[in-house]
Every structure is written in structure tokens, then in C-alpha cells.
Amino acid sequence: MPMSQLSPEDLLRNGMRVDGRRWNELRPIKMEVGVLDKADGSAYIEHGKNKILVAVYGPREAHPKHIALPDRATIKCRYHMAPFSVDERKPPAPSRREIEISKVIREALEPAILSEYYPRTSIDIFIEVLQSDGGSRCAGINGASLALADAGIPMRDLVAACAVGKIAGQLALDLSDVEDKLGEADMPVAYMPTYDSVTLLQMDGSFTHDEFMAGLELAVENCKRIYQMQKEALRRQYLEVGGEGASAGR
Amino acid sequence: MASGKRLDGRGLLDHRGFDIRARIIEKANGSAHVSLGKTKVMVGVKVEVGKPFPDVPDQGVLTVNAELVPMAYPLFEPGPPDENSIELARVVDRGIRESKMVDLKKLCIIPNEKAFVVFVDIYVLDHDGNLIDASAAAAAAALLSTMINKFEARDGEVSLLPETIPLPISNIPVTMTFAKIGGQIVLDPSLEEEQVMSSRLTVTVDKDGRLCALQKGGMGHMTIRDVRECVKLAIERAPQLRKSLLEAIGYGKD
16 A cells, blocks of 8 residues: 555554554664765764765854854754655755754754854754655754764764654654654654753644653653664774774864 | 842743734734733734645645844844744744644635635744744734635635635644743743743643644753653643633634
């Protein structure tokens, strides 16, 4: 049956979701650090069918000059979807959705960056969604955290993100695109484990107070799992490989 | 603020209170002016006949736009909407859309062909903080005051009749924004407070006490405990705020 003809009830059959996951399962995640040559830091992340490339430049001279801040670095963030990343071609110019997401991702990463170490400079984060399948802002944040670390930018913590939603009346972790479209709610959460703090929180749809409380807990628990994967990805690049990777970020 | 008092004399969780006037622009289908302290926001609603979106062919269309008018604040500049005005419009949009405030199914005239398009235009006239709550209240009041023409559809042609009916409404969301300043949470931040806050959380609650939209903003982070507290407070306070909003515009009386 084509995806477009599914009904919300089809999304959850005998506790199984369309892609075979249980309600509390993440999609498979693959993370790779230091994938681009020119950028100061970079990461590639696959999260289910999401394929996202992140590059970080900086700290570097702020352009235009008037955006420079006297007491800290200016953080710039661009979340952008490739025209071929979705079913129907997306015009390349940034949409209102992309502009809003760029802002909330910047505000999700900014609390983690020790921007006061680099006054008058700018740190630029570029997130390119090459293929999108629901939850791309969270996957983008996970990749951006890695790219910032890869650029050697001092951080308070890594930021890990995932979403919790509701399908056919039940909480479900990490909604895919069809699940988001047919589901009743979606709540992306970005989290810094060291501070037990949220750096991004959005929600749309309908949650009772209890569903929200349970959903937030589920999101936090899985942000912690993603956090471990991020540390693992950094270790792979910088500790185990040794040699080339270990010097690239210095 | 450590003593529990704010610069303007309010307690930490005191709201400045909305002053609302509805139906102030005769040429609009619906309109409202909201003062929240010294913040002033006007919303005009225009309803036109257009085409439904192909992915929801049996529904009317809702679009929300926000203008940060240059007269409102020294740093607002003319030009295409920036990220702040886009975020403002999209947060207000989510509150209206996700609560199903406007019954869009009733705004379809001919499936796939003709539907009412509801334009909600937010006009920020004076910025003294908490534009989101002021805009959401003004948008809600304007939609509640909106009248649309009765219509006749014949052979794919739509003719509007002179008689008007209220826009079909099926929920009334209320939006509350909390700011984290130092170690404290305050409701309804003023501009001065927004300038020193580390983060904010906007919570939209529908008539049944369900959450329909959330948005964290600002450069800082917010502990899980604070998030839970804000959501709890918002759900507790929503009925009272909704009541005062409806009383202010005399909704349900006529």
C-alpha cells in the first residue's frame, strides 16, 4: 500500500509501527566526524532515512563587521534542505520553516558553546539536509554538536536531540515523516545531560499534561542514548584512529 | 527580583493583563487591538475565496503573517520579514492551527476547487515585551470577531451573498510565555526582562487543558524542572486567562 493511503490506525498494528519499530525505539543512527576537508569541523549523520551533512567554520572574522559582539562570538546557523531531499522538489530559497528552524537550532546550540572565549568573531554552522524523513532538525542538532566539537570549539556539553510524538493515541519515539503527518503530536527536544537542561523544545499537536510529562521523560532518556553515540563517534575519530584524525582538530 | 518583586512592581507570576478591543477596522472581516502593558498589537483578518491546498482538498486555508512595524521599536527595520517576525507568526499559527480553533473543514466551498482563505495579519505597533502572547491574544480576538459572507456555489462558480455569519470556531487556545531570569521564572516578560532573560518558554493550552504548542526561545537553557513547572502553571492558569479574554471582547453575548 502506498504511504499516502495509510490511515493513522495503520501506523500502529499490534504495537508495531510501519517500519517495524516498537513505540519506544529510535531509528538506526550512524555518525561520522571530520568528513569535509575545508571546514574547520564537520560531521555526517544518518538517522533513519535522514542524511545530513554539517560544517562549522570559525571562530573566524565576523562578516559583515557590524554583527561582531564585544563580549562573545556571534553564532550563525543555517539549516537548509536540498531541493532533492523531499518527495516533491523544494525550491532552493530558504522557506519560512527553514528560517525558523535555523533560529531554534542556533538557540539549541548556543547554550553549549563557550562563545565568550572568542569575542568579536563569528562561528558559522551550516546544516544541509540531503535527504529528509521527519526529525531532521533533531538529527541536524546531533550532527552540529559533533561538527562543533570537531572544529575544536570549547563547549559546556554536547547537545543531543530527539523527538517524541503521538500516533493513534499512543506515545511514540522519533517519528518518521509519515508518522508525523498522520500522527497527533510531535515534540522535538534538545538536551544537555550535564545540566539536565533543555536547549530546544517545540511541540505541535495535542498532548494531555500526563502525555507531555511521559513524553518529555522518554525524550530525555533517548537524548542520553544519543549523547553516548556522539561521544562514541568522537572517540572513534580522535582516540582510536590516532594519527591523522587526532591532529586534525587541533 | 530576589525579593519576589519585579521592576514594574509585579509579582513573578503576575500577568500584565490584556486590554482588548475587537472590531476596530471596518474594512477587515475581523480585527482586534490588544495592549499588554505598553505592548500594542493589532491583528486584521481578511477572508477571501481561493483554492484549497492539494494535500487537504476539503479544507479552507489559514495563513498567519507578522509585521514588526518599524515605528514599534528602534531596531525594527523595514524590509522582508526577519527570523523574529517569522518565528512570531509561526508560533501564533501553531497555536491556532493545532488547537483547531478555526474549523477549516467548514471553510471548504467546492472540494479541490474553492475554499475560504483566512489571512491573519499581525501588526506589532509598540514593543514592550512578550510580543508572542499579545499577538496570540489579538489573533484569537480578531478571529472570534470575524464575519464571513454566506455563499452560493453553482456550476463551480461561487457568489458571495450580502448576509454574514461568524467564522466557524471550534476551540479557543490561550498562549502564555515564561522567561527564565537568574534563577527565577517570570510570566509575561516585559522588554527589559526579555533583554536579560536567558531563555523563554511559550505554552499554548486549548479549551480542554491540553497542550497544543510549545516553543523554547533564547540563547540559554532551561532545566527539565523549570520546563515541567512552566507547563503546569500554564495549564492551571489557562481557564482564567481565556475567561478574561472572552469577557473583554464580549464573546458569546451576541
